[in-house]
Amino acid sequence: MRHKHGVDGMRRILVGIKRVIDFNVRVRVRPDGSGVVTEGVKMSANPFDSIALEEALRLRERGEADEVVAVSIGPNESQQQLRDALAMGADRAILVKSDAGLEPPAVARVLLELARRESPRLVLLGKQAIDDDCNQTGQMLAALWDRPQATFASKIEIKGDVARVTREVDAGLETIEVDLPAVCTTDLRLNEPRYIKLPDIMKAKKKPLDVVELSSLGVDAAPLVKVVKFEPPPQRQKGVIVKDAAELVAALKQKGLV
Amino acid sequence: MNRVLIVAEHADGKLNAAVAKCVACATTIPDAEIRVAVLAADGTDVAAAAAGIQGVSRVLLVKNPANEPALAAVLAPQVAKLSDGAAFVLGPSTTFGKDLMPRVAALVGAPQLSDVMAVESATRFRRPVYAANAIATVEVPAGRQVVATVRVASYQAAPGGGPAPIETVAVDVELPATTRFVSVSAARSDRPDLQTARRVISGGRALGSAENFKVIQSLADRLGAAIGASRAAVDAGYAPNELQVGQTGKIIAPELYFAIGISGAIQHLTGIKDARTIVAVNKDAEAPIFEVADYGLVGDLFTLVPEIEKLL
Numbered sequence: 001m002r003h004k005h006g007v008d009g010m011r012r013i014l015v016g017i018k019r020v021i022d023f024n025v026r027v028r029v030r031p032d033g034s035g036v037v038t039e040g041v042k043m044s045a046n047p048f049d050s051i052a053l054e055e056a057l058r059l060r061e062r063g064e065a066d067e068v069v070a071v072s073i074g075p076n077e078s079q080q081q082l083r084d085a086l087a088m089g090a091d092r093a094i095l096v097k098s099d100a101g102l103e104p105p106a107v108a109r110v111l112l113e114l115a116r117r118e119s120p121r122l123v124l125l126g127k128q129a130i131d132d133d134c135n136q137t138g139q140m141l142a143a144l145w146d147r148p149q150a151t152f153a154s155k156i157e158i159k160g161d162v163a164r165v166t167r168e169v170d171a172g173l174e175t176i177e178v179d180l181p182a183v184c185t186t187d188l189r190l191n192e193p194r195y196i197k198l199p200d201i202m203k204a205k206k207k208p209l210d211v212v213e214l215s216s217l218g219v220d221a222a223p224l225v226k227v228v229k230f231e232p233p234p235q236r237q238k239g240v241i242v243k244d245a246a247e248l249v250a251a252l253k254q255k256g257l258v
Numbered sequence: 259m260n261r262v263l264i265v266a267e268h269a270d271g272k273l274n275a276a277v278a279k280c281v282a283c284a285t286t287i288p289d290a291e292i293r294v295a296v297l298a299a300d301g302t303d304v305a306a307a308a309a310g311i312q313g314v315s316r317v318l319l320v321k322n323p324a325n326e327p328a329l330a331a332v333l334a335p336q337v338a339k340l341s342d343g344a345a346f347v348l349g350p351s352t353t354f355g356k357d358l359m360p361r362v363a364a365l366v367g368a369p370q371l372s373d374v375m376a377v378e379s380a381t382r383f384r385r386p387v388y389a390a391n392a393i394a395t396v397e398v399p400a401g402r403q404v405v406a407t408v409r410v411a412s413y414q415a416a417p418g419g420g421p422a423p424i425e426t427v428a429v430d431v432e433l434p435a436t437t438r439f440v441s442v443s444a445a446r447s448d449r450p451d452l453q454t455a456r457r458v459i460s461g462g463r464a465l466g467s468a469e470n471f472k473v474i475q476s477l478a479d480r481l482g483a484a485i486g487a488s489r490a491a492v493d494a495g496y497a498p499n500e501l502q503v504g505q506t507g508k509i510i511a512p513e514l515y516f517a518i519g520i521s522g523a524i525q526h527l528t529g530i531k532d533a534r535t536i537v538a539v540n541k542d543a544e545a546p547i548f549e550v551a552d553y554g555l556v557g558d559l560f561t562l563v564p565e566i567e568k569l570l
């Protein structure tokens with residue numbers, strides 16, 4: 001039986017927080033093509049995940065949730081991003097420790113296992129991790145969990161056991177309704193995450209952060225896709241600076257572009 | 259033989275242009291036998307259009323009123339069933355494909371490759387990562403079913419002219435009722451579609467207001483171009499979300515791209531890497547957009563853009 005309000009009656013939201021290279025860093029491929037340079041590089045929560053967390057906090061503030069749980073699967077250092085999540089306002093955090101980076105199907109299986117344990121009414125993830133740019137995990141979790149998905153959300157309203165979600169799609173904005181529990185992934189316009197205040201950082205130190213070993217979950221996390229190599233993208237040639245509109249239009253006309 | 263099943267995106271009885279690009283990608287898979295699945299309420303016209311794409315060997319038409327408007331949770335179990343025997347299941351890297359394909363992958367237990375930009379062999383593919391700051395060559399186990407989305411900006415549409423047979427098939431799976439379509443608000447415009455347009459004029463934060471975006475519209479009208487926008491312009495409400503170009507918006511490959519009042523953040527550049535010619539208008543000579551622009555014009559856009567328009 002599915003528990004409507006969590007195993008313990010709590011209306012819970014699970015939020016995925018992936019530790020990634022900060023979006024402001026100009027990522028560089030290692031000369032040997034084995035990966036990208038991470039030494040001395042700033043790491044942050046995936047921007048879409050901060051948006052997911054902000055939304056979960058707002059839903060809690062609106063009385064639509066009792067507890068917000070931040071979850072990260074990654075190396076021990078991911079505790080930093082979880083501490084930030086706690087400082088932002090999450091009630092507790094779970095780190096599933098794995099030094100090897102997991103592929104979306106494996107992350108989805110880990111999240112499925114946690115969803116079974118925590119019985120959330122909503123799992124909020126980012127639409128895409130800005131490192132692997134996969135845009136897969138939420139949809140995969142929804143399929144494995146056999147629950148609805150509402151991807152690329154720019155607005156989420158919960159009424160009873162139904163979420164009405166506006167989605168950013170190629171054509172414009174689409175609105176769908178999904179029965180809870182459901183998986184929702186965030187787009188950029190959903191909200192603007194709050195800033196962390198200093199006293200909150202202190203408070204966050206007292207909040208629970210459970211660390212569990214990936215191996216203890218009994219989840220198949222074997223990789224399926226092998227990365228053979230990374231290469232830098234082809235560089236565009238730097239062009240010319242034209243002196244005025246006339247020179248620009250002349251050049252474009254000469255090339256047959258206008 | 260590598261059977262490839264492509265999921266057709268369509269709306270209002272029209273096949274999305276991205277499908278012919280998926281076919282182009284599929285034809286580069288060695289020994290491909292390409293089928294297109296059309297899941298629709300009626301789908302007759304869409305199926306006919308898909309059957310006309312060269313390289314397609316068969317169109318599978320699944321008629322069900324529940325298939326329109328398309329909902330990933332409803333389509334995925336049907337696609338999973340249809341993918342039986344297919345080595346590859348492809349969809350476009352549009353919001354339709356991005357929503358649907360991972361759900362299919364999870365149902366069939368396959369890995370997904372997102373945004374495939376090149377096929378090197380039946381097991382090796384290339385895809386961009388880190389906002390296309392790196393290109394990864396990835397390998398999947400031989401003989402394992404693979405789901406992928408095709409980075410449509412990397413492919414030219416496969417030509418028409420090859421009539422393939424259309425087979426209406428029944429797919430016997432239970433469809434969930436836990437997801438319901440409510441509405442879609444799509445801006446109807448006579449302008450070319452951003453994703454397929456040959457010319458695109460994009461405006462950034464510098465435009466300052468929705469009202470000022472008329473400067474962009476006017477130039478676009480003049481050139482018969484589509485309109486695009488940076489994230490900052492969309493966030494500020496100067497342009498609707500569907501016009502965002504970039505890592506997390508639309509990836510486009512027009513012949514001519516104008517970046518007007520756009521700084522050239524890496525996330526924006528990801529979306530225009532395949533543009534043939536980039537023109538930048540920016541008052542800051544140091545703006546990163548000039549690093550990639552074929553033609554740069556330094557100055558105030560509110561003076562320069564009307565001047566350009568007049569000279570055309």
Ligand SMILES: Cc1cc2nc3c(=O)[nH]c(=O)nc-3n(C[C@H](O)[C@H](O)[C@H](O)COP(=O)(O)OP(=O)(O)OC[C@H]3O[C@@H](n4cnc5c(N)ncnc54)[C@H](O)[C@@H]3O)c2cc1C
Pocket residue numbers: 023047048130461462463464487488489490491502503504505506507508518519520521522523524525526529539540541542545557558559560
């Ligand atoms: C997770 C994530 C995803 C993102 N995805 C995207 C994406 O998909 N697409 C995207 O575009 N961005 C994306 N961004 C945002 C990106 O980082 C930049 O913030 C954004 O692209 C900046 O938009 P802009 O160039 O319009 O604004 P700004 O960076 O503010 O640039 C404005 C430019 O206009 C110039 N200017 C000002 N006034 C004038 C004038 N009168 N005449 C001429 N020039 C003038 C200025 O010199 C400046 O260069 C993303 C960010 C994150 C964190």
Ligand SMILES: Nc1ncnc2c1ncn2[C@@H]1O[C@H](COP(=O)(O)O)[C@@H](O)[C@H]1O
Pocket residue numbers: 015016017018019046048049052071072073074102104107124125126127128129130132133134135136137138
């Ligand atoms: N290792 C991870 N830990 C926590 N959340 C993750 C992890 N990987 C992916 N996610 C979540 O899934 C979303 C989409 O990731 P992806 O499918 O990899 O693009 C991210 O924005 C996160 O919310």
